[in-house]
Amino acid sequence: MANPWLSVSLEDYEGHMNSAEVQQLGALSDLFAEALASRCPESVAVLGIAGGNGLARIDAGVTKRVVGLDVNPLYLNIVRERYSRLLGLELYCADLAEIVVHLPPVQLVHAALVFEHAGVGRCLENALSLVAPGGALSAIVQLPSGTEEPVGPSRFPSIQNLRSHFSLIDRTRLCNTLEERRFRPTYQAHRPLPAGKGLWMGIFAQA
Ligand SMILES: C[S@@+](CC[C@H](N)C(=O)[O-])C[C@H]1O[C@@H](n2cnc3c(N)ncnc32)[C@H](O)[C@@H]1O
Numbered sequence: 001m002a003n004p005w006l007s008v009s010l011e012d013y014e015g016h017m018n019s020a021e022v023q024q025l026g027a028l029s030d031l032f033a034e035a036l037a038s039r040c041p042e043s044v045a046v047l048g049i050a051g052g053n054g055l056a057r058i059d060a061g062v063t064k065r066v067v068g069l070d071v072n073p074l075y076l077n078i079v080r081e082r083y084s085r086l087l088g089l090e091l092y093c094a095d096l097a098e099i100v101v102h103l104p105p106v107q108l109v110h111a112a113l114v115f116e117h118a119g120v121g122r123c124l125e126n127a128l129s130l131v132a133p134g135g136a137l138s139a140i141v142q143l144p145s146g147t148e149e150p151v152g153p154s155r156f157p158s159i160q161n162l163r164s165h166f167s168l169i170d171r172t173r174l175c176n177t178l179e180e181r182r183f184r185p186t187y188q189a190h191r192p193l194p195a196g197k198g199l200w201m202g203i204f205a206q207a
Helices: 010-018 025-039 073-082 122-129 157-165 171-180
Strands: 043-047 065-070 089-093 106-112 131-143 183-192 198-206
Touching (some): 010 073, 010 157, 025 131, 025 198, 065 073, 106 122, 122 131
Parallel strands (some): 106 131
Antiparallel strands (some): 131 198
């Protein structure tokens, strides 16, 4: 079965994420900025980069290499256009749940709301393998709402295609897995969202 993200336009995705009922784009961008400020990485990889949300927060004086990966090639074309002036930008189309990524590692791997869609099997292995020695992984996961479905109602019907491919991530289990892989937590942050949802970010440094 084709990845459902291939049937969602970036316009619909960003319209949904920016809507009053969802309000996730700004929160995700702020958390990415926090991760950058916490690690000051010379290189960063963004898994599931979508339209490049948050790339404007990169300080080009600090971060010289920016790797973006996504399963949707049309999203990457738009990132290429939007951030044509961002030095050191490398974009790769890849299904992170399926293929083994072979790229030079980076100091910070940022995985925001991607494990929910791509799972924590191959995708997490790819994330960890991209972390350079002494580097870190920042992971953002969606916290459950007591009242609303994880993929909430939307004015953008194509978003509902994603429902069957979305699973909330158990952050305790994620932390335990990372600890077993010798990644220790150094920072965490939480952002409340509408409908009782929330975003949680953990930064895990390679021990
Ligand atoms: C919720 S969005 C990510 C939000 C973005 N990281 C941010 O901070 O705004 C999920 C992204 O992951 C991508 N994606 C989903 N499954 C994927 C997979 N198996 N491999 C690569 N990218 C995937 C989607 O195309 C989409 O761009």
